[in-house]
Amino acid sequence: MYAYAQTRPNTPAAQAEPRDRNALERLRDWVMERGGTERAFAKEYWDHHETGIYVEARTGEALFASTSKYDSGSGWPSFTRPLNPDAITLHEDDTMGMRRIEVRSREGNHHLGHVFDDGPRDSGGQRFCINSCAMRFILRDRMEAEGYGRHLPIVDGEATSVASR
Structure with missing residues (x-):
């Protein structure tokens, strides 16, 4: 497996893109429906x-907790594990001239990103590299009100995963 270095934009303006709702939906369609990949260091959740x-952008299915997020240096949001392993499915992906493992949402069957075996060893060694546009973030203080209260123990560091319902 090969990894290619990415470069960070030099200016904050280069990192921020206009929040054009139609552009976001076009990008989301390309990524989630067609298996595309957004540009590194450019979208909302990489930093x-x-x-x-983090929940699936279309279905609201809970995917990842901020407690498992880390800076992988890749330019995409990276996590050591899913919030609930049953919320995702993994599939072999031989596109782009390499073998990768695709991550899809179980409920929506949408492309989210890929998982690699180059994550932190002390956290299991996996790096779930996920496209920002495939997710929506729920702030801890809004989780109960938005129906995600059962995940609070993980976000608060009292648990490491949630069993499926």
Whole structure:
């Protein structure tokens, strides 16, 4: 398996893109429906550090907790594990001239990103590299009100995973 170095934009303006709703939906369609990949170091959650959970952008299915997010240096949001392993499915992906493992949401069957075996060894060794546009972030203080209260023990560091319902 090969990894290619990415470069960070030099200016904050280069990191921020206009929040054009139609552009976001076009990107989301390309990524989630056609298996595309957004540009590194450019989207909303690659350098996001608030406490809460990340849910699938279309279905709202809970995917990852901020407690498993880390800076992989890749330019995409990276996580050591899913919030609930039953919320995702893994599939072999031989596109782009390499063998990768695709991550899809179980409920929506949408492309989210890929998982690699180059994550932190002390956290299991996996790096779930996920496209920002495939997710929506729920702030910890809004989780109960938005129906994600059962995930609070993970976000608060009291548990490491949630069993499926």
